[in-house]
Amino acid sequence: MNSFIESLKDEITDADSAVFKKKWPSWIAGILIAILALLLFLWSAPWGIAGGYRNWGDWILYYIIPGYKQPDTTPWLNTLSLSNFGIFAGAMASAMMSRQFKLRPAPPIEYAKGIFGGILMGTGAALAGGCNVGAFYTAIGIFSMGGYAMMIGLGIGAFIGLKLLLLEMEYLPQKPAVSKTTVSDQKSFDWSLIQRIFGGLIFLAGIAAFYIYSSREQAQLGGILFFGMLIGLIMHRSRFCFVRAFREPFMTGDSEMVRAVALSLIIYGCGSAVIKWAYIQPPNMGVYHPFWIGSLIGGLIFGIGMLLAGGCASSTLWRSGEGHTKLMATLVTFSVTHSAVQTWLDASGFKEILGKGLFMPDIISWQFTMPVFILIMLSWIVIADWNEKTEKLVIF
């Protein structure tokens, strides 16, 4: 009996180490994220992140600026805000379970970059009708043409953003960041075990929240929060980062993240084709990205911002959950700017120039859409792999 318990204990320790100690491979995370994005699509609507930020920004500005339009939904009833809460909480729980949660200060220049990056991302997301998730990942996956324009914009923006980081290293004085003795003087307190208990409690609270929502006949909202938590866990454990997919080809040549994102998109796109072609959800659902000016220009501005901040909409969330104070600053300026620029766009009529949502199957039929979509994704992988070997696109 004892040996049975012993072996069970070993088994649990092994599982724990596989989940919370070893880094998950990016491609597995890509597959899991595609599955969760499809579940969200079936459960409610296509996944996005910036819309949730906007809801937060709307509320912040509503309380600060007299006369600012009152938001329609509260953050705990807004679908995109809820999946964001989920991602943040899931990543924080995961970081705690992995003993990686810590409030991480950064040097002043990093905060400046984080704040400015957030402003650029908020502006870009307003122009493009979403962020790297809503207007790129989801847009391409649900066959909204804006997604491709955004992809090109993000690529150009990442290139410019990397140039800016190189200029920064060249011309700005580089100082070491934090004092050395911040951690060692609190050694008497074993934070790591308590940290794990907190992490577990957050997961349990997420599950409890689902039951509370469903008891109030809001199971859909509870489910969104729960799916968000799983996405947060996956993204944190695999350090899933869309920025890498656009930056790394210019920086180190590494193509790992391009493969993970493209693979994820192929799975998501095929699943969404089943959902849309079979009319399980309306074919035009979510197709509103302003093709092509809004998506391209928005993507470009967003791309520069994500390089400066060191996080896109999704990795800003999970990195904040891990305790990076720089990205918490990004989160605030992203939210507020997105809300402000969106309000201005809605009021100014400038929106008309940006373009309108185009559904790829409406233009070239489903029969051509699928091979074209898969071919574009495969070409992205092939070019990135070729670049990893030859470093032809690496500028540094």
Added chain:
Amino acid sequence: MNTIKPDEILDAKGLSCPMPLLKTKKALKGMDSGQILEVLGTDPGSKNDIPDFCKKGGNELLGMEDHPDGYTRYFIKKG
């Protein structure tokens, strides 16, 4: 690992992705083949990024170790 004598030390504490890797790459560029760079970093992502970068970029990671003060030391030999 304490016997390794680095030729240069790069302090990337407090910086988050991608700055530690970017600075590592820049520091290595200015060094000669066979010289050793020690990087100090606090970003959890670096624990995967720096070994990956060394493997793919033809440099050798001699080792990494967590310092009791909460940062990690990486020793890289330029290839």
